[in-house]
Amino acid sequence: MDPVVFVLNGPNLNLLGLREPAVYGSSTLADVEALARATGDRLGLVVECRQSNHEGDLVDWIQEARTRARGIVLNAGALTHTSVAIHDAIRGVGVPTIEVHISNVHARESFRHHSYISPVAAGVIVGLGLDGYDLALQALARRIKRPDPSEPITA
Numbered sequence: 001m002d003p004v005v006f007v008l009n010g011p012n013l014n015l016l017g018l019r020e021p022a023v024y025g026s027s028t029l030a031d032v033e034a035l036a037r038a039t040g041d042r043l044g045l046v047v048e049c050r051q052s053n054h055e056g057d058l059v060d061w062i063q064e065a066r067t068r069a070r071g072i073v074l075n076a077g078a079l080t081h082t083s084v085a086i087h088d089a090i091r092g093v094g095v096p097t098i099e100v101h102i103s104n105v106h107a108r109e110s111f112r113h114h115s116y117i118s119p120v121a122a123g124v125i126v127g128l129g130l131d132g133y134d135l136a137l138q139a140l141a142r143r144i145k146r147p148d149p150s151e152p153i154t155a
């Protein structure tokens, strides 16, 4: 059985394609999820995609990952900048989590410059559009096969 990875999207990401296309592009959440599943197939990962506008759902899913998933790709949307609960959940479960943002949050308003997730993330990818999800899955696949990141990459 291939390892399971969760791809979790937070508030307002259900509006991708409609919401601020100049910032987030014209692809929809369904496109993101189809891409993630295709990348998962290529990498030998079972990708489970979920989206919620509610902080508690994201906390529940991160907790669920403790027993069900080997990694998490997380775009927590605006909760990135506010949620101690998501920070605590990631820290608590110890499942490697890659933080993804479609836009370059550091080139935007100052309230987007701080992340509660970055200090507990295995890595952070910002500003690369939908490629960020793909790159995060690649990083997790490598990490699952090569759990000590200080080892050199051989493949």
Ligand code: DQA
Binding pocket: 011, 012, 013, 075, 076, 077, 078, 079, 080, 100, 101, 102, 103, 104, 105, 112
């Ligand atoms: C976002 C950046 C956040 O600041 C914002 O609140 C989002 C999307 C991104 O993917 O660029 O909802 O996470």
